[in-house]
Amino acid sequence: xxxxxxxxxxxxxxxxxxxxxxxxxxxxxxxxxxxxxxxxxxxxxxxxxxxxxxxxxxxxxxxxxxxxxxxxxxxxxxxxxxxxxxxxxxxxxxxxxxxxxxxxxxxxxxxxxxxxxxxxxxxxxxxxxxxxxxxxxxxxxxxxxxxxxxxxxxxxxxxxxxxxxxxxxxxxxxxxxxxxxxxxxxxxxxxxxxxxxxxxxxxxxxxxxxxxxxxxxxxxxxxxxxxxxxxxxxxxxxxxxxxxxxxxxxxxxxxxxxxxxxxxxxxxxxxxxxxxxxxxxxxxxxxxxxxxxxxxxxxxxxxxxxxxxxxxxxxxxxxxxxxxxxxxxxxxxxxxxxxxxxxxxxxxxxxxxxxxxxxxxxxxxxxxxxxxxxxxxxxxxxxxxxxxxxxxxxxxxxxxxxxxxxxxxxxxxxxxxxxxxxxxxxxxxxxxxxxxxxxxxxxxxxxxxxxxxxxxxxxxxxxxxxxxxxxxxxxxxxxxxxxxxxxxxxxxxxxxxxxxxxxxxxxxxxxxxxxxxxxxxxxxxxxxxxxxxxxxxxxxxxxxxxxxxxxxxxxxxxxxxxxxxxxxxxxxxxxxxxxxxxxxxxxxxxxxxxxxxxxxxxxxxxxxxxxxxxxxxxxxxxxxxxxxxxxxxxxxxxxxxxxxxxxxxxxxxxxxxxxxxxxxxxxxxxxx
Numbered sequence: 001x002x003x004x005x006x007x008x009x010x011x012x013x014x015x016x017x018x019x020x021x022x023x024x025x026x027x028x029x030x031x032x033x034x035x036x037x038x039x040x041x042x043x044x045x046x047x048x049x050x051x052x053x054x055x056x057x058x059x060x061x062x063x064x065x066x067x068x069x070x071x072x073x074x075x076x077x078x079x080x081x082x083x084x085x086x087x088x089x090x091x092x093x094x095x096x097x098x099x100x101x102x103x104x105x106x107x108x109x110x111x112x113x114x115x116x117x118x119x120x121x122x123x124x125x126x127x128x129x130x131x132x133x134x135x136x137x138x139x140x141x142x143x144x145x146x147x148x149x150x151x152x153x154x155x156x157x158x159x160x161x162x163x164x165x166x167x168x169x170x171x172x173x174x175x176x177x178x179x180x181x182x183x184x185x186x187x188x189x190x191x192x193x194x195x196x197x198x199x200x201x202x203x204x205x206x207x208x209x210x211x212x213x214x215x216x217x218x219x220x221x222x223x224x225x226x227x228x229x230x231x232x233x234x235x236x237x238x239x240x241x242x243x244x245x246x247x248x249x250x251x252x253x254x255x256x257x258x259x260x261x262x263x264x265x266x267x268x269x270x271x272x273x274x275x276x277x278x279x280x281x282x283x284x285x286x287x288x289x290x291x292x293x294x295x296x297x298x299x300x301x302x303x304x305x306x307x308x309x310x311x312x313x314x315x316x317x318x319x320x321x322x323x324x325x326x327x328x329x330x331x332x333x334x335x336x337x338x339x340x341x342x343x344x345x346x347x348x349x350x351x352x353x354x355x356x357x358x359x360x361x362x363x364x365x366x367x368x369x370x371x372x373x374x375x376x377x378x379x380x381x382x383x384x385x386x387x388x389x390x391x392x393x394x395x396x397x398x399x400x401x402x403x404x405x406x407x408x409x410x411x412x413x414x415x416x417x418x419x420x421x422x423x424x425x426x427x428x429x430x431x432x433x434x435x436x437x438x439x440x441x442x443x444x445x446x447x448x449x450x451x452x453x454x455x456x457x458x459x460x461x462x463x464x465x466x467x468x469x470x471x472x473x474x475x476x477x478x479x480x481x482x483x484x485x486x487x488x489x490x491x492x493x494x495x496x497x498x499x500x501x502x503x504x505x506x507x508x509x510x511x512x513x514x515x516x517x518x519x520x521x522x523x524x525x526x527x528x529x530x531x532x533x534x535x536x537x538x539x540x541x542x543x544x545x546x547x548x549x550x551x552x553x554x555x556x557x558x559x560x561x562x563x564x565x566x567x568x569x570x571x572x573x574x575x576x577x578x579x580x581x582x583x584x585x586x587x588x589x590x591x592x593x594x595x596x597x598x599x600x601x602x603x604x605x606x607x608x609x610x611x612x613x614x615x616x617x618x619x620x621x622x623x624x625x626x627x628x629x630x631x632x633x634x635x636x637x638x639x640x641x642x643x644x645x646x647x648x649x650x651x652x653x654x655x656x657x658x659x660x661x662x663x664x665x666x667x668x669x670x671x672x
Contacts, residue, residue: 392530
């Protein structure tokens, strides 16, 4: 079902009967259904080890054990639901094992949750299952489980490497020694080894069910846990990874000092530093740091070079790194010259679906050799990969950037099962609902086609083909069109009333998945180099946007004030009293509208949003320093260190006037 059909019952948004099944469930039915499925899913994951243990002697009869562990609180759902669950489990006794039932339940829950994430229809906090957990030590317990999972994963990776090695050896034996005496014994030994590895894999799976039930739920049904708790877990995972990689030193300067005393240190330090030209931040960063790969997680040392070729002064206590990352993202994602990313109608970004086609067309028109053409396309994809790493670096360091991505693109982040440089989009299902975030006109057109009461073939004249537009000259805006088949011989296959749903499915898959596949996969490969995909899978699309750019909730002045540092004459002395100008500043901030508060926050930090966990999580801290007693001067900022340089104004009116003029005029960055 599309969303319009789902919410409108048996009538479409065009006022005509839908061409497919109407929604037979009311919203109240859906709420009860998800309550039932939540309890079923929780039981299978959280008590999975116990169920499996009871399961073994009974020859995979899962029903009794599952029913014995199933529990529904009377406050969560009607009492009848518990007995109904037992009936469902009894009916499944002869044909469904626990893993299959778990997969069905998880898949259905995630699909309903995905729709609820797009267009909210269930009550607030409906998905939470916090009453089933001891939330007191939940975060620390999950961290311990992640450590256990990492050890198990290392063993599994080692077994996979052995599998590949043995497969290669067997292939070589088949070629070189097809009839040697004793080969059969060797093959039997390999088969025994393979079975043993399968048994170890099954054993590891049971072990994870036993030692990591919370982690299992976080990775499969993360919406059972509050968002803020998941963010704290995410930050803990990153912190542990950071400490491991940096040998226990999070501070960049301490890490560099430690590295300098080890072997091959000069090369390591040099590879992590770069001179970056103003106005060329993204390209310079790519050439300097692409080769680092996962090493971009380590501290980097940046020297900015101005338009005159002179190095700018700067001490990196996190500030220069922040300015570097925000500068790179600003240039790469908002530049119109290369159009690597494009905007939808809501000005939300996603990879340009036609970019690879445009580069290939340019190579052909320039009569490049095949080798040069492949090299050009490869470099383009490497650049997408690098931008994925840059966004991953921002997430890794906890640095917010003012970039907003389209929901369907963010959904791919959370559903990718990828690892390293070759992620997979297998978890993402292209559908008509996501087309709304890509192309509103196409979405409405396909809805009309789906619900059209007349003869589709005669009145629309469509075939199973699609026309893509390729820009041939970005400067003039000239373009050309290319027609492609959506299926073999698609141009000669008409769209009819009976196959229109298939056509809509193919069209959604082409626009959302096939056309931007190489660009998206390259980006996801870079992102997963920095952030484990399993960590991203804890969040839906809107939550991931919050991780990238901060919360959209109102700016809390009390939170900002409690987490502000002061410098110069504004430092709070032993008496604990704030400077008179600082007092005026907070009075002005409290009097401002939320829109103007956001402007001030963006003026100082380069993003208009607060970190999800509050301003105490802002890196570096929000700071205010005096900048002289000339009341004719405007406030200025050093956004790289989140610093507001505020002259010592003496009246409320002057401070308010100067502050609002500065934030609205775009003035601000000052090297003094």
